[in-house]
Amino acid sequence: ETGVTQTPRHLVMGMTNKKSLKCEQHLGHNAMYWYKQSAKKPLELMFVYNFKEQTENNSVPSRFSPECPNSSHLFLHLHTLQPEDSALYLCASSQGDSYEQYFGPGTRLTVT
């Protein structure tokens, strides 16, 4: 059972669409993360938020735009994506000074 939920679980979008991924954590954590998981590659850390402030952006293209309105919610806004952006996008949360990250089930994104 996970305290981190993600919606939608699956998303198919065209290259000209705009969509958003949502993540919500019910664990009282103050840090939230977006990861990209592609086949045969390590998980790629995309963004980190700590107390709603972005603390890390790992050179992610601007077509990915994160938003963290509060410590419980995290969004990833998507626009003009490329086929190579197709992947599983995972959200995670943690207490700020803990390495124990709790993951959501992910959103499987397909860009056509």
Place this chain on the structure above:
Amino acid sequence: AQSVTQPDIHITVSEGASLELRCNYSYGATPYLFWYVQSPGQGLQLLLKYFSGDTLVQGIKGFEAEFKRSQSSFNLRKPSVHWSDAAEYFCAVGRAKTGANNLFFGTGTRLTVIP
């Protein structure tokens, strides 16, 4: 720079057999090390972690891992594998930062369990 290597992409074991998944890390300081498991269609679940102290750490679901500084390794073991252990396993090393602490993951090892 931190890095994690999992040399085995795919391992197949028989149910009831023992298991060892390899992990090697590169890190300039004392590492914080983790093993996560991902079942199909699921997110990652923490199996166990090593911060300091006893180099043999116990985790959930009967897993254990041993930290060997001389070999820069943190291999995951289980004495008797169950069919439900079939999943993908990720080793990770932690990097200390102010505020949120970041993890660097290996590419994963897919475990298949045969009857």
